[in-house]
Amino acid sequence: MVSLIESTTGMWLVGLFLQSMLHGMGLLQGFLYFVWYSNDNWTVKGTVVATLLVESIQMGAAFANAYQWVITGFGNFPNLNIIHWQDMLQLTALYLSTFIVQAHFARTIYNLHKQDIYLPIFILLLALLGFGAGLGQVILAIRLGEYSKLGEASVTTNLQAASALTADIAITTGIFWRLNESRTGVQATNKILNFLIITAINRGLFTMLFAALNVILFVSKPGTFYFMIALLLSDKFYMNSMLAMLNTREFAVRAHGTRVVGSDSMPMFATSSVTRYGVSGVNVSTVKETSGDKMSLDGKMTSF
Template sequence: MASSSLAPTWGIWLISAFLMSILYGAGLLQVFLYFKWYPNDWTGIKLSVVAITILESLEISIFYYGTYLHLIGGLEDPTSLLSVFWPDSIHLLFMYLSSVTAQLYFTYCIFKFTALTVSSKTARLGVPFMILLLILLELGAGIAQVIETLSFSSFVQLSSVKTRTSLQSATAVAVDVLITLSLVIILRKNKGQIDQTNSMISILIIYAINRGILTAACALSNLILFLAVPGTFYFFIGLNVSSKRYMNSMLATLNTRSHVRKQSESGSGIIDWGTILSSNQSDTVRLPSIKTVIAPNHFNPDINIHVEAQTSYEMDNLASKNSLSTGQSPRISPHKGSCLA
């Protein structure tokens, strides 16, 4: 490899390594803050955080081991700069698994929320099922890519996995767009006449859009650069930081719950839907004399939305369809289990 070609290849490789290291460090900080701020979270949430942390730690460790083999070996044998070593493929596997973990997190939360707000079983399962199929397709294409690249002897052969790489990146973009649109649509449908509620929903819509833009941009840039600039590593800019974006977006969603909740908790008779969804108690939850009800958040049930019930408020967006009035004890029947949010 001529020295003039090092900038668009190994120069970009190192830049992407610095970027992913920064995001990985930010992710570890968020993991620390999560366990410090939310020690009583449901076990399923904690296991999800542990899983994505382990996957990211393995991914970056293997990536840097491969970097060492290339750059240090390249001082003795320049051909090693072109060679493909096993860490070059295996680190992709952990990257894809980490990204899928975060995507499943948001998908399951969409499912749990629609279980409370949508009465039709078909409508309730349709979007989450579609997202799940795309996630499986994304993961399958990624695994196929990893298996094939394990047999490569040189980076020159990367062009032979163009179809699998394009499919993996395209489905990743589709998943992010679909998740974001689902969150925004669900939130907008829950807007009503209460200014405080609408203000909170607007904030959550912004959070959802920002999350989707960042993760989709990484996958899209990976796809575009891989196809537009072959023979270089420019696509690493989007590829190597993608799973770190997912990790940070997932943890940011978890860690901002208290901040948003404090903005919404201003009355008595507050019902914490995060607690309801994270319990294995009876399906029926009785509500005492209600002045303020907190409706479940779209993708983060621990972030609560106030809905003031002065004389009566028809919760037509909830599956229960109960009319709430001061002094009543309606029955609301959330599904058993816990949403990982």
């Protein structure tokens, strides 16, 4: 009995502990985003607000579920097998948050190259499929009513995880591809693009890893909640990866510029050329001091 509780409720509580830390990191990143990028357009700001709000609802439901288990249901072992509404609320919020972030990255890839809409649409469809599969899992779980029967919802569970994994691969590949195409003859610009490419790859590794672990643990460890650790942390990695990409834009410019010419929210930086980098929604342009030639990246990197 003890080993069963450890592999089910125990794993859920471990996931809750790790979630709490990642959620705190996300809230800090959200605060820094609004301090550093107050001039971003409202599409990006709205995405950040929606993500933080949904993630906070998810955490509230997670703690309410834990309270139901260890406080109001203390000593009631059969209660640990019952699926409560708090459980399903947190999973619904988790899948919604994942969809919001994946849709954001689809829009980012579209902004990097607006002439090609196929990849962003493909990612958006995968995000919708994953969200729909997640909702299907929630509905089936409510009907089943007990955690011991979750194996009967394996189709929707695996479909959601597979959709998330495929979307992550497409997002990481798309960002790498589009940023790599944005290279110019200006060394400072290429250094910034290299930094953003590395950041995008690192972002994708975590989310892809946990999406894959979700499937592997669900299949290999039936009757346990080991897969829940990967599932419950996945949305936190999505939130933090999105905010990290947004918050590293100015750092990328400062880290690869020799001096700061301006200090406002849309700073001017100089290396061998005078470079002005706008925030999200503003075109990026580079002006060489030697020739006065102006090159526009046509909105590339603007969602970062």
